Amino acid sequence: MSKKTIIPIGPYHPLQEEPELFKLYCDGEIVKDIKWETGYNHRSIEKLSESKTYDQVFFLVERICGICSTSHPFAFANAVEEIGNIEITDRAKYIRSIIGELERIHSHLLWVGLAGHFLGYNTVFMWAWKYREPVLDLFEMITGNRNSYAMFKVGGVRRDIENVKISIIRKTLSDIRKKTDLLAGAVMDDPVIHARTKGVGILTRQDVIDYAAVGPTARASGVAIDVRKDDPYAAYPLVNWKVITAQAGDVFAKAEVRLLEMYESISIIEQCLNGLEKVKEGEITVKVKEIPEGIGTGRAEAPRGEVFHFVVSDGSNSPARHKIRAPSYVNIATFKKSCIGQTIADATISLAAVDPCYCCTERMAVAYDINSGKRIMNANELIDCSIMRTAEMKKNLINN
Amino acid sequence: MAVNLFYFLVFPGLLFAATVGAFLSWFDRKITARVQFRKGPPLLQPFYDFFKLLLVKETILPKHGSPVIFLLAPVLSVFGATTAGIFILLPLFNITTGFRGDLLVIFYLLTIPSFSYIIGSLASANPLAAVGGSREMKLILSYELTFLLFIAGVIMKCGQEFNLYTIIQTQQEGSPFIGSISGVLLFIVGIFCIQAKLALVPFDMPEAEAEITEGIFIEYSGAAYALIKLAKYIMLFILPAFLIALLMNGFKLEGINILWAVLKVIMVVLILTLIRNTNPRIKIKQAVNFFLIWMNLLAVIALVLIAFGY
Numbered sequence: 001m002s003k004k005t006i007i008p009i010g011p012y013h014p015l016q017e018e019p020e021l022f023k024l025y026c027d028g029e030i031v032k033d034i035k036w037e038t039g040y041n042h043r044s045i046e047k048l049s050e051s052k053t054y055d056q057v058f059f060l061v062e063r064i065c066g067i068c069s070t071s072h073p074f075a076f077a078n079a080v081e082e083i084g085n086i087e088i089t090d091r092a093k094y095i096r097s098i099i100g101e102l103e104r105i106h107s108h109l110l111w112v113g114l115a116g117h118f119l120g121y122n123t124v125f126m127w128a129w130k131y132r133e134p135v136l137d138l139f140e141m142i143t144g145n146r147n148s149y150a151m152f153k154v155g156g157v158r159r160d161i162e163n164v165k166i167s168i169i170r171k172t173l174s175d176i177r178k179k180t181d182l183l184a185g186a187v188m189d190d191p192v193i194h195a196r197t198k199g200v201g202i203l204t205r206q207d208v209i210d211y212a213a214v215g216p217t218a219r220a221s222g223v224a225i226d227v228r229k230d231d232p233y234a235a236y237p238l239v240n241w242k243v244i245t246a247q248a249g250d251v252f253a254k255a256e257v258r259l260l261e262m263y264e265s266i267s268i269i270e271q272c273l274n275g276l277e278k279v280k281e282g283e284i285t286v287k288v289k290e291i292p293e294g295i296g297t298g299r300a301e302a303p304r305g306e307v308f309h310f311v312v313s314d315g316s317n318s319p320a321r322h323k324i325r326a327p328s329y330v331n332i333a334t335f336k337k338s339c340i341g342q343t344i345a346d347a348t349i350s351l352a353a354v355d356p357c358y359c360c361t362e363r364m365a366v367a368y369d370i371n372s373g374k375r376i377m378n379a380n381e382l383i384d385c386s387i388m389r390t391a392e393m394k395k396n397l398i399n400n
Numbered sequence: 401m402a403v404n405l406f407y408f409l410v411f412p413g414l415l416f417a418a419t420v421g422a423f424l425s426w427f428d429r430k431i432t433a434r435v436q437f438r439k440g441p442p443l444l445q446p447f448y449d450f451f452k453l454l455l456v457k458e459t460i461l462p463k464h465g466s467p468v469i470f471l472l473a474p475v476l477s478v479f480g481a482t483t484a485g486i487f488i489l490l491p492l493f494n495i496t497t498g499f500r501g502d503l504l505v506i507f508y509l510l511t512i513p514s515f516s517y518i519i520g521s522l523a524s525a526n527p528l529a530a531v532g533g534s535r536e537m538k539l540i541l542s543y544e545l546t547f548l549l550f551i552a553g554v555i556m557k558c559g560q561e562f563n564l565y566t567i568i569q570t571q572q573e574g575s576p577f578i579g580s581i582s583g584v585l586l587f588i589v590g591i592f593c594i595q596a597k598l599a600l601v602p603f604d605m606p607e608a609e610a611e612i613t614e615g616i617f618i619e620y621s622g623a624a625y626a627l628i629k630l631a632k633y634i635m636l637f638i639l640p641a642f643l644i645a646l647l648m649n650g651f652k653l654e655g656i657n658i659l660w661a662v663l664k665v666i667m668v669v670l671i672l673t674l675i676r677n678t679n680p681r682i683k684i685k686q687a688v689n690f691f692l693i694w695m696n697l698l699a700v701i702a703l704v705l706i707a708f709g710y
Contacts, residue, residue: 005527007612015610029531029684118610120601120681126436192602192679195686344531345683348611 004032007344011040015118015348018358022335022351029343034335038358042379049322054080054154054291057319061309062148064324065357067110070103071302072324073152075309078233079298080154083313084291090235091279092156092286094272097235098169099142099151100300101265101272105176106135107303108258108265111355112183115255118352119196124187131179134172141165156285163281166273173266180266184259197252201338201350204249211334214327215305217354220257221249227301239271251353291315302327304355328356412489414482414634421633422446424669428636431673450629459622465525473520474620474627480512481634488642491565492650498565503551506564506642510547510597513631514540517606521616532615535684536599536606542691543596549699550593553586554646556706568650576649581710585702587647589695591671594639596691598632601676605684640668 010021019040025033045064049057061072074096081088088096109132116124136146142161143149151157161169187193203213208221218225226243228236244260246253293315300307305327312321331354339347367376377385407413425446433440461467487506491498518536521529557577558567577583596603606616620628644650644664651661682690 005530007527007531014613026531029534116680120604120608120610121679122432122601123436123677124680126438130437190680192682196680196682343683343685345605345608345611345681 007031009348009351010037015352016356016358020356020358024339024344024347026344029345031339031342031344031347034339034347036332036335038332039379041358044380046322046324049319051318053317054319057322058152059150061324062150064326066147067107067357068103068302068304068307069148070099070151071300071307072309072326074100074234074300074302075298075307076311076322077152077154077298078300079296079309079311080291080313081296082298083294083296083311084154084288086155086286086288088156088286089279089283090238091160091276091281092284093235093238094275094279095157095161095284096152097239098161098269098272098276099139099149099157100234101268102135102138104265104303105262106132106139107355108262109135109180109183111258111303112187112255115251115349115352116187118349119193121193124183127186128183131176131183134176134179138169138172141168153285154291155288158284160282160284161276163277166276169273170270173269177263177266180259180262187255187259194252197255197349198248198250200251200346201342201353202249203334203338207334207337208249211337212330213305213334213354214330215302216254216257216261217305217331217334219243219245220253222247225306227299227306231299233300235272235275236268238275239268241268241271251349254353291317304328304357305331326357328354328358332356407486407490407495408482412493412495413486414478417482417485417489417634417637418630420665421635421637422450424636424640424665425633427666427669428673431670432677435674435677446629446633450626450633453621453626453629454623457622457625459624460619462524462526462619465619466523469523470520470619471624473516473523474624474631476516476519477513477631478627478634480509480516481631481638484509484512485634485638488564488638488645491563491568492641492645493653494651496565498563501562502564503555503562503567507548507551510639510642511540511544513635514597517616517628520620521618524619526619528612529616529618531612532606532608532618535608536616538684538688539596539599539603539606542688543593543695546589546691546695546699547593547597549696549703550586550589551646553582553589553699553702553706556703557582557586564645568645571649572652576647578647582702582705583647585698585705587643589699589702590643590647591668591675592691592695594643594668595672595675596687597639598635598672600672602679602682603687604676604681605687608681636669637665640665640672643668 004025004027007024007026008021009015009024011019021037023035024031045060049060052060057076058073061076062069064072109128113125113128113132116122116128139149140146142165143151143159151159203217203221205222208218208223214225222245224243224245227233229243241264244257244264246256291313294313296311296313298309298311307327308325310323311319314320334354335351338350342350367378368374369376409415423446426441426443429445430440462470484506487498487502487509490496514536518533521533521536554567554577555562558570561567561570571577578587599606607614612618617625617628648664651657653661
């Protein structure tokens with residue numbers, strides 16, 4: 001066997017905005033094997049959640065991911081409402097769907113920009129992020145925040161979208177549609193982009209099923225899996241839309257699926273706005289007295305795929321157990337199929353093509369030294385050490 | 401001797417070429433910024449960058465690898481670029497007439513910066529730099545033949561004349577070579593060769609920020625990286641100047657023609673900038689195919705056209 005070089009991507013690397021480590025075992029430029037390590041960013045969200053009330057957990061799970069910050073509250077709300085058997089009002093359903101779809105648009109635009117940047121096409125990067133700006137402005141108008149919107153609560157939403165705002169949203173959406181046309185044209189018709197992305201990082205239908213991939217990663221390989229259709233929630237069963245799929249499974253297909261999904265999202269939002277006009281203004285919550293004992297599962301289709309929340313309630317005001325599974329957790333595993341055998345240049349764009357989000361995926365890891373079998377300190381223990389050290393230092397300072 | 405030293409260090413060598421190159425680099429960044437809806441840097445930003453690296457920033461040496469070669473490589477690249485620069489700029493500014501065969505000397509000197517980057521990157525013992533170095537090597541292998549064919553085309557057009565000064569004079573007495581079908585083809589070939597020599601997108605795979613984090617330059621910092629920036633500034637001026645000398649009439653430095661000369665340089669840099677802002681980075685294999693098959697084909701077609709007098 002020939003000698004292999006390890007090309008590290010991470011822990012800090014311009015390809016990914018979060019800390020993670022991919023080790024590409026390369027023979028020349030060809031990637032022969034890939035290993036990855038996460039665990040740089042573990043925040044013990046699940047444990048924290050057990051010490052918060054149901055209302056507080058929404059703010060906590062919103063901070064799991066900065067980009068898809070509504071998908072986690074969405075899934076958590078679905079889970080808790082399943083336990084309490086709570087039926088929310090139509091207006092709240094529409095508002096939830098609008099927020100979810102606006103988020104999908106801005107997340108997909110963000111990915112298109114980043115993918116352009118990874119290909120060295122910084123013009124696409126800057127343009128996509130400029131066109132993303134009106135979406136964030138809409139969020140600011142509706143919720144008061146550009147990100148981390150704090151819109152969800154058990155039994156409904158926190159703020160209404162007043163009917164006067166609907167026409168402004170409609171106008172911005174038609175602008176976004178035009179901008180999307182332009183961007184989609186620039187990306188889909190560029191022969192050099194075709195040369196870089198077609199036939200690269202292919203995931204076959206079988207690979208997707210074997211690795212249980214979700215979201216646009218799966219849909220680009222012809223697997224029409226979408227929680228919004230398969231397990232309808234919020235206003236999705238009330239509007240007309242279709243699941244976008246592509247057959248090729250390569251990076252280009254993933255880009256295509258995301259770009260076309262943006263049009264679907266715009267159409268969903270427009271239908272939801274029509275629905276909003278029909279229902280009475282102000283009816284956004286139902287009163288929830290208590291969450292009974294029970295088990296609930298909540299699913300939501302995040303821009304990256306299915307988010308899954310599992311909540312156990314013991315009848316108190318906070319979850320007894322809260323388990324979260326984010327889409328990147330399963331999608332990252334597909335790198336074994338999509339990257340091996342590619343060149344480094346292809347492997348990096350294949351890594352980026354699933355739009356991985358590592359802070360959603362973080363799990364606590366305990367490391368042992370291979371030779372001695374001794375346990376290597378994890379982050380929490382290191383923090384404990386540093387707290388102890390600070391205390392000792394303070395004591396010394398006081399004594400002297 | 402003193403005159404030669406002046407040529408090398410001040411005009412048209414190091415100081416002049418680097419200053420003009422720095423302004424061109426500002427122009428490149430400003431246009432890029434405008435294309436991308438950004439504001440862009442102030443006029444003196446390239447100078448700030450250079451002096452900050454040179455005077456303020458610490459030079460960190462890689463722990464493994466060879467520090468002498470690692471530090472010598474940037475110096476070598478500046479020397480190569482400056483020497484090539486004076487051989488191009490002296491005839492262009494009508495100062496000396498050069499010598500018979502100086503085109504081939506320029507051709508070799510222009511490869512020195514690229515080679516010194518490879519040497520420096522391999523001396524840094526970084527796996528990402530090694531990948532970058534190997535990519536730069538493949539890139540050189542692919543575009544050098546095309547670049548040679550491009551120069552050969554100009555030589556044939558001028559009636560087997562190997563002297564840059566004579567080529568410029570022939571154009572100024574007759575008409576610029578770009579005013580014919582073969583001239584236009586040669587111009588296209590030349591632009592792409594320059595794009596690759598400057599390692600601009602779509603040929604920036606040796607640096608490829610998002611893949612191998614600046615590849616060949618990953619270990620460079622402080623003064624050593626300042627010298628690499630200097631060599632890049634010089635190359636950004638002398639390569640377009642070389643193209644103008646070979647195909648676009650050179651410079652006439654009197655009256656309104658000075659403005660023309662400046663416009664010509666800016667136009668060539670603008671073309672390079674626009675190419676780099678409207679394309680993604682291609683893979684090294686695709687770059688090799690692009691030059692070895694398509695650009696060589698275009699160059700050979702130009703040569704055939706020249707032979708038939710078009």
